[in-house]
Amino acid sequence: MSEQWVEVCDADDIEEEDVIRFDHGDRTFAIYRSADDEYFATDGLCTHEQVHLADGLVMDNIIECPKHNGRFDYRTGDAKGAPVCVNLNTYPIKLEDDKVYLKLG
Amino acid sequence: MSGQITGPVAIVGAGHSGGRTALALREQGYRGPLVLIGEESYVPYERPPLSKQLLLGAAEAPDCYLDKRADYTGLDIDLHLECSAVRLDRDKRTLKLSDGSIVDYQALILATGGQVRQLTIPGNDLEGVHYLRTLKDATALRASLLDARHCVVIGGGFIGLEVASSARQMGCEVSVLEATDRLAARVLPTPISHYLHDLHRHNGVDIRLECRIQRLEGTDKVEAVVLESGEILSCDRVVVGIGIIPNTALAETSGLDTGNGIRVNAHLQTNDPAIYAIGDVCEHRSPMTASWCRQETWRNAEDQARHVAHHLLGDPTPFQSLPAFWSDQYDASLQLIGNPSAAAHTIVRPHDDDHILLFHLDASARLVGVSGFGPGNRISKDIKISAQLINNGGPLDPAGLADPTVKLKPMLKA
Ligand SMILES: Cc1cc2nc3c(=O)[nH]c(=O)nc-3n(C[C@H](O)[C@H](O)[C@H](O)COP(=O)(O)OP(=O)(O)OC[C@H]3O[C@@H](n4cnc5c(N)ncnc54)[C@H](O)[C@@H]3O)c2cc1C
Ligand code: FES
Numbered sequence: 001m002s003e004q005w006v007e008v009c010d011a012d013d014i015e016e017e018d019v020i021r022f023d024h025g026d027r028t029f030a031i032y033r034s035a036d037d038e039y040f041a042t043d044g045l046c047t048h049e050q051v052h053l054a055d056g057l058v059m060d061n062i063i064e065c066p067k068h069n070g071r072f073d074y075r076t077g078d079a080k081g082a083p084v085c086v087n088l089n090t091y092p093i094k095l096e097d098d099k100v101y102l103k104l105g
Numbered sequence: 106m107s108g109q110i111t112g113p114v115a116i117v118g119a120g121h122s123g124g125r126t127a128l129a130l131r132e133q134g135y136r137g138p139l140v141l142i143g144e145e146s147y148v149p150y151e152r153p154p155l156s157k158q159l160l161l162g163a164a165e166a167p168d169c170y171l172d173k174r175a176d177y178t179g180l181d182i183d184l185h186l187e188c189s190a191v192r193l194d195r196d197k198r199t200l201k202l203s204d205g206s207i208v209d210y211q212a213l214i215l216a217t218g219g220q221v222r223q224l225t226i227p228g229n230d231l232e233g234v235h236y237l238r239t240l241k242d243a244t245a246l247r248a249s250l251l252d253a254r255h256c257v258v259i260g261g262g263f264i265g266l267e268v269a270s271s272a273r274q275m276g277c278e279v280s281v282l283e284a285t286d287r288l289a290a291r292v293l294p295t296p297i298s299h300y301l302h303d304l305h306r307h308n309g310v311d312i313r314l315e316c317r318i319q320r321l322e323g324t325d326k327v328e329a330v331v332l333e334s335g336e337i338l339s340c341d342r343v344v345v346g347i348g349i350i351p352n353t354a355l356a357e358t359s360g361l362d363t364g365n366g367i368r369v370n371a372h373l374q375t376n377d378p379a380i381y382a383i384g385d386v387c388e389h390r391s392p393m394t395a396s397w398c399r400q401e402t403w404r405n406a407e408d409q410a411r412h413v414a415h416h417l418l419g420d421p422t423p424f425q426s427l428p429a430f431w432s433d434q435y436d437a438s439l440q441l442i443g444n445p446s447a448a449a450h451t452i453v454r455p456h457d458d459d460h461i462l463l464f465h466l467d468a469s470a471r472l473v474g475v476s477g478f479g480p481g482n483r484i485s486k487d488i489k490i491s492a493q494l495i496n497n498g499g500p501l502d503p504a505g506l507a508d509p510t511v512k513l514k515p516m517l518k519a
Contacts, residue, residue, distance in 0.1 A: 051482065055483065056482075057486050057489040066482035066486070068407075082125075083407070085172055085174060086174075
């Protein structure tokens with residue numbers, strides 16, 4: 001099965017304008033809830049060094065990496081300039097019965 | 106410089122800040138000649154992994170390179186490696202290089218960093234005595250620690266402590282010898298020093314404070330460290346981390362102002378406005394304390410490099426950046442922002458688990474610095490919010506800061 005939806009957490013488990021870490025098998029993801037109450041998912045590790053983005057800060061549409069302040073737009077995965085120059089992958093998210101689901105690619 | 110530079114730009118020092126300046130100039134559209142001169146044999150790299158991932162074998166040289174995909178040839182950056190700038194002629198605006206060639210410049214950036222301070226006691230030249238500043242040093246130290254039994258670290262500052270942490274994780278017995286009465290005393294607030302001390306003790310490091318060393322002993326290889334107290338610590342490796350001396354020689358011999366570094370104004374220009382100094386070698390007046398200061402941090406190298414690139418391309422904004430430093434040891438990380446030492450008082454934000462934040466306030470309850478310590482990157486979020494609180498500059502409610510159930514993020518909007 002190359003594509004599947006997996007349950008991440010309850011919708012309320014993520015605060016508004018915040019992020020959590022989600023591990024599945026040997027993969028790790030960052031799951032975001034925006035200030036407008038939308039949900040997004042990206043790779044869990046920064047593309048500069050192997051650091052969990054969920055320890056970083058969400059402001060507007062940006063996740064700022066905890067380590068060297070590398071910034072990504074978490075809606076598109078775009079790296080916003082050095083020290084990060086490689087984009088993040090993004091993943092589809094859906095909400096069902098107040099639960100957050102992530103689609104594995 | 107005023108207006109946009111067109112003439113040749115020369116950068117001396119192909120380390121973090123020199124490399125970043127070159128890349129940022131191209132990124133921002135500078136198309137003129139650009140020369141980057143570096144004594145080392147590697148393309149510009151970041152030093153923080155040297156004492157951490159690289160020693161542990163979790164990273165290799167290319168993992169440390171600045172912008173791993175940077176293509177200096179493609180960007181038309183004239184990179185001279187294993188080559189040093191030996192003379193600066195300010196009247197002719199030329200640099201003489203160690204290979205005999207002459208480089209012209211319109212603007213010159215001195216990004217020469219520092220060199221390790223050497224011990225001056227007998228035995229310093231024995232085999233098995235290491236210093237750590239460069240990738241070459243780090244590679245040699247890793248190889249050496251792989252079969253070490255007992256490593257004595259001289260200097261309880263960040264480099265020494267990070268080496269101690271890595272050496273413990275590689276299975277060595279480790280002693281840390283520090284001259285003052287607490288670890289990293291020059292930089293760290295006392296409570297954070299104590300946390301760090303506990304962390305190392307917990308991991309089996311033998312820490313000696315107020316410790317004076319008389320000499321190193323051994324026939325060819327180092328075999329012991331002899332203390333002034335007469336005690337003899339037997340060992341098979343010594344790592345010395347007692348600070349750096351800024352590389353100011355080019356500046357001094359050409360009549361630029363120097364103190365404990367090359368002195369610059371608010372735009373990072375020396376007393377010759379065609380010449381800038383950045384990174385570890387740069388001494389500037391702290392906007393917060395007005396005293397001369399030199400920073401040895403990744404963040405400073407990064408921000409000063411970008412500032413100079415902007416300034417050369419016509420942006421007149423003075424340099425402004427919040428000082429910031431981190432260190433990783435074992436599975437913990439400490440962070441420091443602003444100027445904790447400029448504070449009138451300090452508020453502790455206790456957390457019931459294993460991390461701590463200290464808010465350093467001035468006499469009018471404005472935040473001037475924050476420091477913290479905790480596992481992984483646990484404190485990062487709060488440190489980032491705190492950085493914005495410092496920049497906002499308004500007075501804060503000390504009771505809220507002291508109460509971990511009161512969230513910090515809403516204070517940004519207050
Ligand atoms: C082991 C280690 C770990 C660190 N860890 C951290 C950390 O965790 N967090 C943090 O914030 N900071 C850390 N730092 C500090 C940070 O790496 C430095 O502040 C940063 O490298 C400074 O950059 P720079 O460009 O000023 O100097 P450097 O990176 O030292 O570059 C200067 C370069 O100039 C070259 N040079 C000097 N003179 C000449 C000349 N005449 N001609 C040609 N080339 C010349 C030198 O060979 C060198 O390559 C660490 C430093 C070290 C050594
Ligand atoms: S690890 Fe994310 S910016 Fe460096």
